[in-house]
Amino acid sequence: MKLTSLVRKILLVDLVKGLKVTFHYQPPSEAITEQYPLERPVIFERFRGQPRLNSNPDTGESLCIVCNLCALACPEQLIVVKGERNPATKRKEVVSWTYDLSRCMFCGLCEEACSTDALELTQDYEMALYSREGMVLDQAALERGQEPERYAK
Amino acid sequence: MSERTDYLDLDTKDETFLDATELVLNMGPQHPSTHGVLRVILKLDGEKVLGTECVIGYLHRGVEKIAENRTYAMFNPYVDRMDYVAAVSNGLGYCEAVEKLLNVEAPPRAQYLRVILTELCRIASHQVWLGTHALDIGAITPLFYCFRDREEVLKIFEKYCGARLTTHAFRIGGCIYEAYEGFEQDCKKFCDAFLPKLDEYEELLTTNRIWGERTKGVGILNPEDCIALGVTGPVLRASGVKWDLRKAQPYESYKDFDFEIPTGLNGDTYDRYLVRIEEMRQAVRIIRQAVDGLPQGPIMAKVPKVIKPPVGEVYHSIEAPKGELGYFIVSDASTQPYRVRVRPPSFVNLQALDKMVRGLLVADVVAVIGTLDIVLGEVDR
Amino acid sequence: MGQNYLVVDSSIAYEILLRMRQDELFDYCVDITAVHHPKREAQFDIVYILYSFHHNQRVRVKTQIKDGERLRTAVEIWETANWLEREVFDMFGIEFDGHPDLKRILMPDGWKGHPLRKDYPILQQDQEWVHINLGIESGQ
């Protein structure tokens, strides 16, 4: 036993074993790099990304009923919803809706609090901007969703 | 920054050009292998370490103060940001502590889901540790293999709760996300694929003579020192103390599973490496058992919408990948916790650094920092 | 389980802790922390969370002190108390007698105020320190 281990030590078996591992990983097919703008990463359904305000697809009306639950649930208090009761329909309507993306930590608590599925964290993930100003999203931007800058010509 | 010279009691009175034997080396906060913004001031004689002092707090965000100004549910995502490589464990500890305060218990299915995710997270955390630890010692390649396999864990996290790193996976009272379709298969597939990969890491490191020489006998901590310094987790177990909160004070459904607690003999860096590698194997074992025995049923206990625990205080701790992660919560019957104290394993373990590196060489300092497996987000909170 | 605690007077706190360590074999000091109750006369609760490997038991030892009162350090009993007490000092301003190296640990040296006291608002910062050391008006 002692002898075999000595022989193995002299023959550098341990080092050769390591070399073998790195050697057989060389074929390009083993590479796991994603060439990002060309290859888009797979985003799963539950991903919490860019927020979006949904509207009713039939009527185009916003689903938001200005209940303010999301604003209350937000740990960072970055959602500000102001609404007014419309005398005609007796329903509250959105006056201003802002979402400060720069402070958001995508915990999903607002999405869970929303009682009408109006606020949703979508699968869009390309949120980087050159300035902080663009990070405060208003209702129009939230309803439009993400329009990532196209780097391709 | 304000200059301080009294970090180490340097004997400067008769320091001339020739007998200036002591060298003060400032390692960090910007240094490749301090795992974040740790600053270690080393007092050296040549390359031999005479003493160290850690300067921490560069990543201090006042998590405990934030907790006092948030409701119980709102604070949940913040704990993910402490030990950001093992966010799921942090969330588990916090949710359980609040549940204890509320005197509710998560339903069995939620408990199993929590166990599966926490053990996956343990694997992910240990893989980050292994990769960076090997990188510190000069082997650059294991890092990439580890991250490749960790990616599979993160994919499961993303599919399950929508985030990869700061997961916010659990809620007070259970889990909010039901296991997605194919969750069991994904976990099993990962377990099957992961074990051969683990053998591969071992081929690269365990038997390698350079790895052995760099880690064996380096940074020895004996059990008495470990206990006196409050060191927990794999570091304690590598010193031969068979103590794991999952067995000692089982929480969640850990008592249902059959697994071993690996311990070391010498308490050196090599033993800590072996203990963590074995822990990954045991985690795979737990995941397999939990996936097979995943019960049906609700995943959320009855918890009021507005969480208002009775007046009281609770200390609850879990076995995080780094050690004992405890939450001490004082409630004054309002919606916000009166005081949340986090007992971070990295912070306490880091204290052992000085004892471990005295008399070693500079190269060992990085090996020891690596083997302590600290995350500065947790040290500084 | 594990939620036992005992409240002791600050004058005998050290002796009790020593007893706990030596006679009751609570050999592992899990955590030392404090809670601030500004409305009480004895403003601070100091909480020692102890664990015994022999009994697999956890216990909390609590003692109350007034602002400015000093407590004897537990470093001689458990080495781990060193940084934990430093953190309590840093966050609450409670000083420990006989501590080998009592200075700020998380906040920068020279910072004014102790952030985890209840009278320290969440948005407050040491403007002067920020101005001197970072050269900016506000760190926020």
Place this chain on the structure above:
Amino acid sequence: MIEYIKGYLSTGTTPGEAGNLFWATIYILLVIVGVSVAVLCMNWLERKILAHMQIRLGPMRVGPHGLLQPFADALKLLIKEDIIPQDADKLVFWSAPVVVTMTAFTTFLVVPFGRTHAVTDMNIGVLFMLGVSSLGVLGIIMAGWSSNSHYPLMGSLRSSAQMVSYEIAMGLAIVSAVLMTSLQTGTGTLSMIGIVEAQASQHTWFIFKFFPLGFLAFAVFAIAMVAETNRAPFDLPEAESELVAGFHTEYSGFRWSLFFLAEYSAMLAVSSIAVTLWLGGWMRPFPSLLGGPAWDMAFSFLPALTFFVLAAGCFLGTIRMPKIPQFRVQTIGLGTFGALLGLVGLVLLVPAVSVRVQDIYWFVVKVAFFMYLYIWYRGTFPRYRFDQLMKVGWKVLLPTGLGVLIATALWGLMPQLSAAITGVLQ
């Protein structure tokens, strides 16, 4: 002019031997350009091979498959701000990279790329190479000391200790190879060309001579040379995770690139020594086993064939490029590069060229093998600690080298010894 070149080429000597200053200058320029190009290639290859070992792709954006990355890097380094630390010793700081680069290039004076493809053939060639290449450590110490910073200082101290201890083991291994040259002629040689010719006349590479003695000496040298060039797993002077960047922590821009250049050319230089001493230098494999004009003919096609294979690889790459407009330039570029390589291959088919280029080709192939080993080691092994490195040097390599040297001498003297013993017995 052509007549003159032809006339010179037919002399069959190195310019140094011929005392031809003009040709020597040309050769020196060729060597400098060649080494620089090799370093550029190494830069790309190292990043690519290492990346693939680490299941990455490596540079992919600058040029097709990152082929232009070394040029982009070089350009970036050239136009980068040149920073000299305030407290640095300016003169020493300035001269350190120059010293390192100069010594690294000077060693190539005696490297025999072929029978006539060397700048000069010194009769103390090996000594010259060893001596000059160990001067490089001076530059490293200068860099470390003049930076006036702890990390570079520690890096350079480590470097000097390391070089001193491994130089001895290296020297012993070299001496045992030099001893082997004296076997048939009775007089050994230190000339690099002479050593290769000795291998040719003994019909064996020295690595197989006196098996396993030749191999052992080679192994000692192969380990020592990795340590000598500060490469993984002996890269302590620039141990990234401990000393940030070691002796060149404070260097940036062009000065840093000089260190880079020097490191890689030193790697090439010591590999050249190894190739010359143990792997038959410019000789093609199996010159005696697979001898004869037919085999000569077959082997002479290999250089061209290599280029054709590379060209084919490029064309394959163009086919596998993503078919989108943004990649059109890259695809065309890769195709052109492939065509260029194919053209070189065609030129190499011309008998007159192929005969002259063969030597260089085999030499480069052997050196390239060592370069691959360097990268492979770096991708696999952890780093030694300082004291362990010393232990390996003094307690393992030095005794082995010494033992091999004595054993080689005894084995070489075997005929005389046995004659003497039988004489005594009779």
